[in-house]
Amino acid sequence: MGEHMATRKEVADRAGVSIAVVSYVLNDSNYVKEETRRKVLQAIEELGYETNMAARALKMRKTEQLAVLINHLGNPHEAGLLLRIEEHAAKHNYVLFFQTFHKEQESRLKALLHGRVDGIFLLGQSLQEETLRHFAKLGIPVVSITTPAVPRCDHVTSIDLDWTAEYRKLIRLLKAKGHERIAYMAIGDPEHPLSHRLKAFRQAMEQERLPLAEPDIFYADGGLQTAHEAIRTKVTAPGRFTAIVGANDLMAAGIVAACRASGVRIPQELAVAGSEDILMSSQTAPPLTVIHYPREKVGEIAMEVMLDKMRKRPASDRILQAEIVERASL
Amino acid sequence: MGEHMATRKEVADRAGVSIAVVSYVLNDSNYVKEETRRKVLQAIEELGYETNMAARALKMRKTEQLAVLINHLGNPHEAGLLLRIEEHAAKHNYVLFFQTFHKEQESRLKALLHGRVDGIFLLGQSLQEETLRHFAKLGIPVVSITTPAVPRCDHVTSIDLDWTAEYRKLIRLLKAKGHERIAYMAIGDPEHPLSHRLKAFRQAMEQERLPLAEPDIFYADGGLQTAHEAIRTKVTAPGRFTAIVGANDLMAAGIVAACRASGVRIPQELAVAGSEDILMSSQTAPPLTVIHYPREKVGEIAMEVMLDKMRKRPASDRILQAEIVERASL
DNA sequence: CTGTTAGCGCTTTCAT
């Protein structure tokens, strides 16, 4: 429990050189005589020396740390996205830290991250303009995933699907099976980042010339259980919608559970679809037809965009294509 | 894009005091005249000043950052555990970063973390003794979750279930339903941290005086798909086991999927159980009976233990109790 | 109650 960490000074002393030389060999930033280099390397080895990242960060004004602000890691869609981002961040030697984040904590955020990160990913999160301006002033890029770009704020770059287009595909599929009255389960909070999916769905229905009555829009908090509860009594109501799509897969799974609990057969009596394609969706009974959100690709692009922005290269918003995965739920 | 961050010096100048005074009000570490304090606070406000955490970390030898080494965030069990740890870490003002970690990268680990973290959580991971000693020397505590303690290494504290006891409960339940030949699906790699669950299962079977034949132990990589493939042809084999337990829930779900694909009825023809209780397990058809791993409690205790260790207080290994959640799969 | 100052461990310019 020595509590001791070898410092660069000690390495220098042991190798009989100055600390500058140690830096040179460590960073390959200057010519060093082969013999000297070996002595230094050996001293490093013997002392078990490692560079102190905090000191380096202070000097370089670069932490090689990135933050990801998420909603709820319990949602496999977010976990999957986070996983992909980390995968690509690691390739570029960045360390990722994540924060489950809610609007109320926004004030603490600046203090928490100051001097800690080189960039910020938003995963289904939005920040106030003032906060965004703050990070812009600091030169800390913000990349937003799963949430549309903030208007008038060119500081944040966003990556997402064209939800209207994707929902149109899904609606056409439902139409082909004879459905005309399609319901939607959205996230209750109108401030919630996923509320733009509802807007997109509305637009898609309109473009497909299908009416979407207000009572056919249901609200829950994004979780399976509350979705189940919100829809339970509705699935057996006479004269109801014949299909329903969930703003996320967890809610779609909740709808499936509600149907099973009420003995409503899927897809004969009700068609159900999800919007993300998490693993669970392939295991429900019946398995869910979903829009496959390309998490892998999104993670890759997100890191790519982040790197561009950190290097002050121009980066523009990205819209990806998704595929529909047809399973037995419709 | 000013790239500018206000420094403590600027605040001091603007308020007409020395930088020490700014520190005093910020850290409440010294008496400051009320009027002076107000002037300082105002200057901070006006400049949008925030403390630079890298500088503070260097000076204090304390980063307020913790690392979590995980296996695969795509496994909801790990994601759930991580979520809980973060929840408690945030309460104590710690920031968490996670790394998907594989043995091959162990050499990079020391360099990556040095000066970056005050402590390390292992989530179903193990490290070589030499690495552990390295962190011990640096005074960086290691808390291991879901993996048994490392022998001869009192530096790491571990938190887990008494798997033998939990499996005995499950086995007794199966016995009561008439099962005598119970199979197990383990993780293939004997080096894998979850392999201790297999050992515990063996022990439990022995204590319950039930034979566990080698051919009744199946191996997969921990994922749903490979579990499905590994068991597919076996569930229809004549004279086979009548029940099977998965070392994790994802594999148990894979077994359920294999049964559905082969038309094997659960639980009439085969009983299936899992070991963790992830959300998905409640949505399979039929829903899975599982050991409920108390992730919430474990997350809380993990952080508690970590804090104790960081404060040099003694901390001992913790064994938690679990409950069995009975659902329709057996 | 407030200011001066010495470092924390590192990088890098400028001499040599």
Next chain:
DNA sequence: ATGAAAGCGCTAACAG
């Protein structure tokens, strides 16, 4: 090819 030294932004002893 190597070294001396300044300084990144912060804390805390110490002096007043």
